[in-house]
Amino acid sequence: MWKGLVHEYREFLPVTDETPIVSLNEGNTPLIPLLHLPKRFGIEAKWYVKYEGLNPTGSFKDRGMAMAITKAKEKGAKIVMCASTGNTSAAAAAYATRAGMACCVIIPEGKIALGKLAQAMMHGATVLQIKGNFDDALNTVIEITKKYPVELVNSINPYRIEGQKTGAFEIIDALGDAPDFHSIPVGNAGNITAYWKGYTEFFDLKRATKRPKMMGFQAAGSAPIVLGHPVKNPETIATAIRIGNPASWKQAEAARDESGGLIESVTDEEITEAQQLLAGLEGVFCEPASAASIAGIIKKCSSMSFGKDKVIVSVLTGNGLKDPNRAIEISPKPIGVDNNLTSILKHLESHF
Ligand code: F0G
Numbered sequence: 556m557w558k559g560l561v562h563e564y565r566e567f568l569p570v571t572d573e574t575p576i577v578s579l580n581e582g583n584t585p586l587i588p589l590l591h592l593p594k595r596f597g598i599e600a601k602w603y604v605k606y607e608g609l610n611p612t613g614s615f616k617d618r619g620m621a622m623a624i625t626k627a628k629e630k631g632a633k634i635v636m637c638a639s640t641g642n643t644s645a646a647a648a649a650y651a652t653r654a655g656m657a658c659c660v661i662i663p664e665g666k667i668a669l670g671k672l673a674q675a676m677m678h679g680a681t682v683l684q685i686k687g688n689f690d691d692a693l694n695t696v697i698e699i700t701k702k703y704p705v706e707l708v709n710s711i712n713p714y715r716i717e718g719q720k721t722g723a724f725e726i727i728d729a730l731g732d733a734p735d736f737h738s739i740p741v742g743n744a745g746n747i748t749a750y751w752k753g754y755t756e757f758f759d760l761k762r763a764t765k766r767p768k769m770m771g772f773q774a775a776g777s778a779p780i781v782l783g784h785p786v787k788n789p790e791t792i793a794t795a796i797r798i799g800n801p802a803s804w805k806q807a808e809a810a811r812d813e814s815g816g817l818i819e820s821v822t823d824e825e826i827t828e829a830q831q832l833l834a835g836l837e838g839v840f841c842e843p844a845s846a847a848s849i850a851g852i853i854k855k856c857s858s859m860s861f862g863k864d865k866v867i868v869s870v871l872t873g874n875g876l877k878d879p880n881r882a883i884e885i886s887p888k889p890i891g892v893d894n895n896l897t898s899i900l901k902h903l904e905s906h907f
Contacts, residue, residue, distance in 0.1 A: 584722075640663070825854060830842075
């Protein structure tokens with residue numbers, strides 16, 4: 556039985572036999588081949604999605620949180636804290652509960668997808684909303700955790716990156732080698748940093764013969780790395796990556812430059828179209844921010860060569876169920892019908 560990533564990849568992680576591993580059996584998420592999208596856009600490469608929405612709390616954050624809470628527990632911490640656009644708070648709340656610790660999360664008021672808010676509340680976290688954005692919240696959390704005995708579990712905590720790098724290990728283990736291109740949404744830039752670290756470690760250990768070009772995508776209204784300066788009032792419908800001053804900015808640039816990759820932006824329209832295409836053509840439902848990694852490949856496919864000997868992996872960072880309001884807003888509404896065969900069959904006839 557799969558026992559969670561800290562256990563499974565322990566030889567590559569900072570744990571000992573005495574470390575009290577906190578786990579919800581996260582990781583081991585499927586790498587799903589796309590069947591229809593590549594054809595639609597004339598992409599000959601094999602294109603896979605790493606469906607991180609199937610982690611226990613529905614996002615990739617469980618990887619980093621399993622490791623960060625494990626180390627917090629080892630240290631004897633009583634309370635953890637994070638700033639969040641939603642998913643980190645859901646994961647922190649769940650793993651802190653599992654470990655018997657208290658959890659406090661600071662979120663930007665009104666800018667959290669409903670599913671994520673529900674999770675933090677159900678797991679009993681102290682949920683504090685500020686009239687400010689993620690960047691403001693993170694600054695406050697840094698200040699508090701410096702002064703008080705509270706463990707910070709945002710991705711500036713190095714154990715978060717350690718846990719998240721296992722996503723790259725799983726991809727290499729599943730494919731037998733690293734892909735040629737790795738596309739990923741960029742918000743606070745921890746995940747692109749973590750994947751690059753994971754790919755590099757397995758390459759150095761000769762478990763992979765190459766490292767992918769890292770292709771990071773920010774939302775156009777929240778694209779500080781693309782613009783080259785912080786964005787004071789970031790905006791995007793992809794609330795998970797509504798971040799104007801990423802903490803791992805330098806590391807993201809290093810991943811881009813060392814891999815010969817790129818960090819570019821995609822518009823809210825492109826993100827929405829990608830989310831709809833993935834759900835409507837492939838049967839895979841991801842949240843808006845995650846669709847940035849699909850939108851990015853679609854945007855680049857005419858200028859870059861994704862030939863048939865190449866492999867692309869796009870990370871779907873969070874489950875579509877996290878943000879039901881947005882999904883309902885962009886989809887055709889349910890059709891009201893009378894409760895009889897004639898009225899119902901009218902809507903099926905075109906398929907007969
Ligand atoms: N995709 C999703 C679904 C996210 O929740 C996040 C970040 C990202 C992508 C970007 O990852 O920050 O490592 O570059 N969410 C954080 C949060 C900020 O608070 O849940 P990143």
